Amino acid sequence: MIDVDTLLAWGGAFKKLPANEVIFREGAVGQFYYQLVSGSVRWVNINEEGKEFLQVMIEPGECFGEMPLFDEEPFAATAITNEAAVIIRLHRVTFLQLIKENPEIHFAFSKLLSQRLRFKFFILKEMANHNPEHSISTLLSYFKQTQKNICSKCNRIKLTRQQIADMTGLRVETVIRTIKNLQVKGQLVIEKGKVYC
Amino acid sequence: MIDVDTLLAWGGAFKKLPANEVIFREGAVGQFYYQLVSGSVRWVNINEEGKEFLQVMIEPGECFGEMPLFDEEPFAATAITNEAAVIIRLHRVTFLQLIKENPEIHFAFSKLLSQRLRFKFFILKEMANHNPEHSISTLLSYFKQTQKNICSKCNRIKLTRQQIADMTGLRVETVIRTIKNLQVKGQLVIEKGKVYC
DNA sequence: TAATGGTTATGATTTGAATCATAACCTGCC
DNA sequence: GGCAGGTTATGATTCAAATCATAACCATTA
Numbered sequence A, B: 001m002i003d004v005d006t007l008l009a010w011g012g013a014f015k016k017l018p019a020n021e022v023i024f025r026e027g028a029v030g031q032f033y034y035q036l037v038s039g040s041v042r043w044v045n046i047n048e049e050g051k052e053f054l055q056v057m058i059e060p061g062e063c064f065g066e067m068p069l070f071d072e073e074p075f076a077a078t079a080i081t082n083e084a085a086v087i088i089r090l091h092r093v094t095f096l097q098l099i100k101e102n103p104e105i106h107f108a109f110s111k112l113l114s115q116r117l118r119f120k121f122f123i124l125k126e127m128a129n130h131n132p133e134h135s136i137s138t139l140l141s142y143f144k145q146t147q148k149n150i151c152s153k154c155n156r157i158k159l160t161r162q163q164i165a166d167m168t169g170l171r172v173e174t175v176i177r178t179i180k181n182l183q184v185k186g187q188l189v190i191e192k193g194k195v196y197c
Numbered sequence C: 001t002a003a004t005g006g007t008t009a010t011g012a013t014t015t016g017a018a019t020c021a022t023a024a025c026c027t028g029c030c
Numbered sequence D: 001g002g003c004a005g006g007t008t009a010t011g012a013t014t015c016a017a018a019t020c021a022t023a024a025c026c027a028t029t030a
Helices: A004-009 A067-071 A092-101 A103-129 A132-146 A161-168 A172-184 B004-009 B067-071 B092-101 B103-129 B132-146 B161-168 B172-184
Strands: A013-017 A022-024 A032-038 A041-046 A052-058 A078-081 A085-091 A189-191 A194-196 B013-017 B022-024 B032-038 B041-046 B052-058 B078-081 B085-091 B189-191 B194-196
Touching: A004 A032, A004 A085, A022 A032, A032 A092, A052 A161, A052 B103, A067 A092, A067 B103, A085 A092, A092 A103, A103 A132, A103 A161, A103 B052, A103 B067, A103 B103, A132 A161, A132 A172, A161 A172, A172 A189, B004 B032, B004 B085, B022 B032, B032 B092, B052 B161, B067 B092, B085 B092, B092 B103, B103 B132, B103 B161, B132 B161, B132 B172, B161 B172, B172 B189
Parallel strands: none
Antiparallel strands: A013 A085, A022 A078, A032 A085, A041 A052, A041 A078, A189 A194, B013 B085, B022 B078, B032 B085, B041 B052, B041 B078, B189 B194
16 A cells, blocks of 8 residues: 555554464554554454454455554454564554555545445345345455456466355355356366356 | 535635536546535445445545545546435645645545544455355454444344445345344344444 | 375265245325 | 225245255465
8 A cells, every 4th residue: 555665664563473463452542553564464353152243354565453453443353464564554643644645645545435335235135135145256356357366477367266155254165166056157267176257 | 524614714625416416527627625514425336237345435524535635546436415415615736735735634535544444454354254154243342332323222233234235245134034033133123224333 | 105184075964045826015106 | 085006914835045964176384
């Protein structure tokens, strides 16, 4: 989102984290702007039984936990490193000053929030449809179209079936069976378990 | 969102609409900023069978269809007047100039986008839970807490059971039965069919 | 190399929300 | 008033995804 040099110039601090490290927790107060430099971060809700719902998978260059910076409410979900990661963070007040002085960056954030909201609109209507095949099929199309969670070279979906299940509220067995069905229908290719579309 | 006088000063135009009038359609290009003055507007996705999924119910003073203004993608859902309504609209370019010249309004929009995104985070994790009672119970709490879709004086939920169903992806019979269960448990009050919480 | 844990895979069974059907009730309107 | 359409209400039945069980496969690492 924001150029790393700019973040450093404004006092941003690097942080190296191992896999499965909690960065912040749902319900906590957000005092920092977070941006992922390398690795990956999952942004999840964890229910009473410990089951995770995957809200967003954060890829390098993306920010996360930005909502509290603007609306001053607590974090809506928990951020956990998915693999070893490097993040950079900036104090809330500094971040707000930064975008105030750089309107073009503020507009970039409006765009980001719109895109994230758009994705939520999309996935919600799909979940409401209660049609696993339609949901997964259009979800994968969305990833392809937006170049998210997909290898730009070979179109391999970077999410596991478990992660797709955690993102759609389906069970992993249902996702496996549905993806297999989509392969039979020729809508995608499975090679050694990997999904290409 | 934006003061009506300000909108008028910037060339905003009033528009009076009857009930069930489509304001814009999912997939169309967004060239205007829309704000509801009076009445109500539902922002929905309509699937192949004509069933509506209710993304947001817009109340007077709120804006809608703001995503394309920032990310230049088509509308994510269709806006339809729910009852006779008055809206005010402003050209996209004018709107962008307005918030550019008034950073405090731009920040108000960042806050709005964050709040809407937060609501989507919330409702998605609830839908993924596949527990109608928990979903509806916490949804009503959310409305109470944010003072949305609720009468501020008497705490009457302004949504019909059908609308709650359209918002959660459940069926109306399930919503009716679940709300009745919540009443039995003492979590809410039903009087002449109206829900108070 | 062997052990471990996560992922993919598949069949059998269960379950709870969807669906279908029917009716009472309320509200707006001719 | 009386009609129409939407809302609330309730019971019976169906069905598809969840659940349970089991196993093969693969990558990581001790």
